[in-house]
Amino acid sequence: xxxxxxxxxxxxxxxxxxxxxxxxxxxxxxxxxxxxxxxxxxxxxxxxxxxxxxxxxxxxxxxxxxxxxxxxxxxxxxxxxxxxxxxxxxxxxxxxxxxxxxxxxxxxxxxxx
Amino acid sequence: xxxxxxxxxxxxxxxxxxxxxxxxxxxxxxxxxxxxxxxxxxxxxxxxxxxxxxxxxxxxxxxxxxxxxxxxxxxxxxxxxxxxxxxxxxxxxxxxxxxxxxxxxxxxxxxxx
Numbered sequence: 001x002x003x004x005x006x007x008x009x010x011x012x013x014x015x016x017x018x019x020x021x022x023x024x025x026x027x028x029x030x031x032x033x034x035x036x037x038x039x040x041x042x043x044x045x046x047x048x049x050x051x052x053x054x055x056x057x058x059x060x061x062x063x064x065x066x067x068x069x070x071x072x073x074x075x076x077x078x079x080x081x082x083x084x085x086x087x088x089x090x091x092x093x094x095x096x097x098x099x100x101x102x103x104x105x106x107x108x109x110x111x112x113x
Numbered sequence: 114x115x116x117x118x119x120x121x122x123x124x125x126x127x128x129x130x131x132x133x134x135x136x137x138x139x140x141x142x143x144x145x146x147x148x149x150x151x152x153x154x155x156x157x158x159x160x161x162x163x164x165x166x167x168x169x170x171x172x173x174x175x176x177x178x179x180x181x182x183x184x185x186x187x188x189x190x191x192x193x194x195x196x197x198x199x200x201x202x203x204x205x206x207x208x209x210x211x212x213x214x215x216x217x218x219x220x221x222x223x224x225x226x
Contacts, residue, residue, distance in 0.1 A: 040122070042201065042218035043156075058213075084179075090155050099205055099214055100146060104155030 002027045005107035008092050013078070013085065013112050020106045021076045023091035029103070030096035032074035036060060037088040037107075046089075049074055050096055078110060086112050117202055119217035127225050132189040134220045136202030145185035145207065146214070147176050150199040159200075181213070192224050 005024040013019045023032065031050045035043040044059030048067040063082025068074055074093075078085045091105040121137045126132060136145070144163055148156035160171050162185060163177035169176055173190045185202055199219040 035216075040218060042119075043216040045213065048213060092155070098157065099144060100161040102158065102214065104148075104157070106154050109153075 001024070004093050004103050004105040006089075006108050008108060011108055011110045013099055013110060016080045018077055018079050019110065021089055021091075021110070023074045023076065023080065023105060024071060024072055025074075025093045027093060027103060028071070028095075029093035030071070031094050032068070033092040033094075033102075034058075034064070034066065034074070034076045035090045035092065037090060043090065044088075046094070048075065050111060085110055117204065117217035119202055119220055121220060122218070123158055123221040123223070124194055125223045125225065128192060128194060132192055132196070132222060133186065134188075134200060135184060135186045136217050137184040138204070139183070140186075141182040143182070145176070145178050146203040147174075147185070147187050148201040148203060148216075150201065150219070152198065156199075156201055169226050189222075192222075194224050194226050197222060197224050 007022045033048040034046040034110040036046055037043050044060050044104050046060055046064050047055055047058055049055035052068055055066050055068050062081055065077045069088045092102050094101045117136050117138050135191050147159045149159050150156040157176055160169050160176040165178055165182050166180050167178040175188045177186045199221050201219045202217040205216045
């Protein structure tokens, strides 16, 4: 079955360390997105990519980096510059131009210890 | 960026009751989407609305696209325990940005059996 996979489900990081969250999709979707979710804050866009080798900053990109070397993959790196990284991170994908086709992964919960 | 205001922030209801929630924007939206997020999972699309005044149902769920294009409503009839979760409204932030969604902060629904 086609879908979008995020791994790991739970991730613990020590302060000062970088960590990379994985997002892989086999839906042949062009666009991919990373959202951050905090309690009571809804979903906030970190980065998005419409095509391979191209990506744009979202509303809260500071302290994060991404790459899009393959259509299927859009990893997110949470760097040590992100001051409050503990959150639930959601990856999504969609055929380009079809916003109703957003498919979300099941999320990664990152905790800084 | 544009913001979507959802209300109420949370609801505690008894099984069998009907539920109403709404979403408003200070600017016009051309599309309204309603998502549900189960605890610890990614959001799933419930209903998509594309025309002002449109009324669309999906089982016990009914959503309406406000005639001013600045609001949308979601109703759930005869609630059941599995309706528990966070309900988000979403839409494209501006004309031409039909690949990027803005999300409301969500309505947390709790159903007591």
